Amino acid sequence: MRVMTKAYGEMEVDDRQRIRFPKGLFGFEDIHDYVLLDSAQEPFYWLQAVDNRDVAFVLINPRMFRPDFTLETAAEELEALEILSPEDENLLVFAVVTIPEDSKKMSANLQGPVVINRKVHTGRQVISSDNKWRVKHFILEEMAGTPSC
16 A cells, blocks of 8 residues: 655555554544554654554654563553453554654653554554653663663
C-alpha cells in the first residue's frame, strides 16, 4: 500500500506494518489506522496515520534508555490485544517521544506507553499503573545515567 508520510513523503509500505488502534491514541481517538515505520535515525520509529500525513508520532522502545522499565497496566488492557502477559513474545512496547526545539531535552512518555500485538496488528495506548513512570522522562539524561525520576 502507498502511504503519504510526514517524515519521508509518499512511500510503499508492507501491509504487515499496518496497525489498527480500535480506540485511537490519547487525543487522537478518531484515527484508527497507522503504519509502524523504521526511522532513518535509530533507535526511533515512526507511527504514521494512514489517512492523515500530518499525524505521526516518534516512538522509542523504553528499555533503550530505561532498562528497568516494566509494563504494568490493567490485565484487560493486554487481553483486549490478545496478549496473555507482559512477557508475551508478540508484545511490542513503545514510548511516545517529544522533541522540542532544544533536542537535548527530548523526552518520552512512560506513563502512557503504546502497546502493539505484532501478530494480529492491533495496538492501544495504555496507562501505567506504576507511578514511577511519568509523562516526561528526559531520554539523553537517562541514557547518561542521570535519571530524571
